[in-house]
Amino acid sequence: MTASQPHTAPRKHIRVGVLALQGGFHEHLSLLHQAAQHLRSTADFSFIQVRTSDQLAACDALIIPGGESTTISLIAAQTDLLQNLRDFVKVQKKPTWGTCAGFILLSQRANATKKGGQELIGGLDVCVHRNHFGRQIESFEADLDLPFVPSPEKGEERRPFRGVFIRAPVVEEVLGGGEVEVLATLENRVDRMRAGQSQAQTRGGSGDIIAARQGNVLGMSFHPELTQDARIHQWWLSEVVARR
Numbered sequence: 234m235t236a237s238q239p240h241t242a243p244r245k246h247i248r249v250g251v252l253a254l255q256g257g258f259h260e261h262l263s264l265l266h267q268a269a270q271h272l273r274s275t276a277d278f279s280f281i282q283v284r285t286s287d288q289l290a291a292c293d294a295l296i297i298p299g300g301e302s303t304t305i306s307l308i309a310a311q312t313d314l315l316q317n318l319r320d321f322v323k324v325q326k327k328p329t330w331g332t333c334a335g336f337i338l339l340s341q342r343a344n345a346t347k348k349g350g351q352e353l354i355g356g357l358d359v360c361v362h363r364n365h366f367g368r369q370i371e372s373f374e375a376d377l378d379l380p381f382v383p384s385p386e387k388g389e390e391r392r393p394f395r396g397v398f399i400r401a402p403v404v405e406e407v408l409g410g411g412e413v414e415v416l417a418t419l420e421n422r423v424d425r426m427r428a429g430q431s432q433a434q435t436r437g438g439s440g441d442i443i444a445a446r447q448g449n450v451l452g453m454s455f456h457p458e459l460t461q462d463a464r465i466h467q468w469w470l471s472e473v474v475a476r477r
């Protein structure tokens with residue numbers, strides 16, 4: 234290159250996989266496409282469903298959706314996929330985000346598992362309670378004020394994020410040497426904050442950890458994929474771009 238030629242950094246191509254063994258993978262893919270529209274100036278993205286180790290190996294980052302963590306790990310353990318997922322997260326340290334069941338799978342330990350325990354991927358030094366709020370009937374939605382949701386465009390009001398909690402886990406214990414970053418607790422509930430309600434009146438203790446991160450690994454108790462709101466996907470994708 235001569236001095237007169239302008240130097241432009243090569244454009245980044247980022248392939249993001251969504252683990253598609255069970256659960257809300259279609260919903261995640263649709264929000265990823267929506268989020269990528271806002272990030273067109275930063276990188277080119279492609280999104281794929283991941284069912285095999287070869288597909289996983291082609292990814293720069295991965296989402297593990299909500300669904301049923303026991304089923305997802307049982308299917309992954311039928312092949313070398315489970316081992317390769319552990320390698321992807323903990324050895325290659327590629328960005329991986331788990332929602333609900335995905336959060337459970339990314340935890341180092343889980344309580345209240347089915348009889349005989351359950352295989353996990355790990356990566357987040359936390360112990361989660363698998364069904365903290367109780368059964369399906371005790372599922373709930375709450376408006377959350379999440380610090381990582383991108384700030385609104387100029388002139389727009391900051392909107393809360395609708396948290397959908399379905400048989401949701403929470404972090405019961407943070408393990409290890411302090412590398413886990415707590416990103417949100419139920420303190421971040423807008424309705425409770427507005428109404429000044431006591432814990433007894435709203436579900437869950439306000440200290441319950443519902444979002445945590447450790448380096449490349451991110452977990453959330455609720456389901457952003459079950460909303461039409463792509464703001465968290467947009468934030469996570471921009472973090473993935475920044476890490477490459």
Ligand SMILES: NC(=O)CC[C@H](N)C(=O)O
Pocket residue numbers: 298299300301302303332333334335337363364399400401402
């Ligand atoms: N909605 C969900 O992803 C529920 C997760 C469920 N508690 C499990 O163990 O997998």
